[in-house]
Amino acid sequence: MELIDAIYGRRAVRDYTPQEVSRATIEELIDAAVHAPTALDEQPWVFAVIQGKGLLQDYSDRAKAHFLATFNPGNDPHAMRRDQLVDARYNLFYNAGTLLVIFAEPNRHFAPVDCCLAAENLMLAAHAKGLATCPVGFAQSWFDLPEIKTEIRVAQELTAVIPLIVGYPAKTPGAVPRKKPEVIFSA
Numbered sequence: 001m002e003l004i005d006a007i008y009g010r011r012a013v014r015d016y017t018p019q020e021v022s023r024a025t026i027e028e029l030i031d032a033a034v035h036a037p038t039a040l041d042e043q044p045w046v047f048a049v050i051q052g053k054g055l056l057q058d059y060s061d062r063a064k065a066h067f068l069a070t071f072n073p074g075n076d077p078h079a080m081r082r083d084q085l086v087d088a089r090y091n092l093f094y095n096a097g098t099l100l101v102i103f104a105e106p107n108r109h110f111a112p113v114d115c116c117l118a119a120e121n122l123m124l125a126a127h128a129k130g131l132a133t134c135p136v137g138f139a140q141s142w143f144d145l146p147e148i149k150t151e152i153r154v155a156q157e158l159t160a161v162i163p164l165i166v167g168y169p170a171k172t173p174g175a176v177p178r179k180k181p182e183v184i185f186s187a
């Protein structure tokens with residue numbers, strides 16, 4: 001696939017087939033991810049891989065319960081998504097079987113930027129291989145909780161940047177129209 005086709009063809013997919021993603025494929029995707037550029041060549045990331053639909057359903061249920069229990073109307077990033085949190089059918093990970101969470105190392109000024117560049121590489125590589133992905137920002141703060149980092153064997157000093165589900169697409173949505181960006185050419 002041409003790179004330009006991957007850029008324009010990638011979609012956030014929210015419906016996956018039961019086919020599992022092999023460890024070899026995940027390793028290939030992570031290899032593509034780490035070819036992203038990084039500030040000062042720091043490569044300041046750690047990839048947590050969580051697999052199993054049952055486990056991800058459990059994480060979704062627990063993350064939703066946590067957000068509802070700590071819900072603070074008026075000052076909560078999840079406030080506008082409260083309807084989804086109370087809907088038992090809503091799975092944060094859309095029944096995908098694989099989740100990668102990219103964590104940033106501490107004391108690296110551009111680490112979150114570097115991790116996001118890696119995430120885009122990974123999503124484009126996945127698309128080129130016939131896989132699909134969706135970033136799940138909704139779950140980011142949950143994976144940053146100390147007890148969840150312990151559970152998934154991630155060091156406490158790391159910061160969760162972006163969870164990404166990966167799987168084989170059952171249904172691919174159409175492209176979301178882009179707003180015309182404000183572009184300012186100076187002189």
Ligand SMILES: Cc1cc2nc3c(=O)[nH]c(=O)nc-3n(C[C@H](O)[C@H](O)[C@H](O)COP(=O)(O)O)c2cc1C
Pocket residue numbers: 010011012013014134135136137138139162175176
């Ligand atoms: C940082 C980030 C967080 C996102 N979080 C979620 C999420 O929690 N749940 C979800 O369904 N989609 C999430 N998305 C996917 C966006 O909704 C999607 O990328 C956007 O609607 C554009 O669609 P496209 O990716 O198919 O072009 C997220 C995307 C980004 C970049």
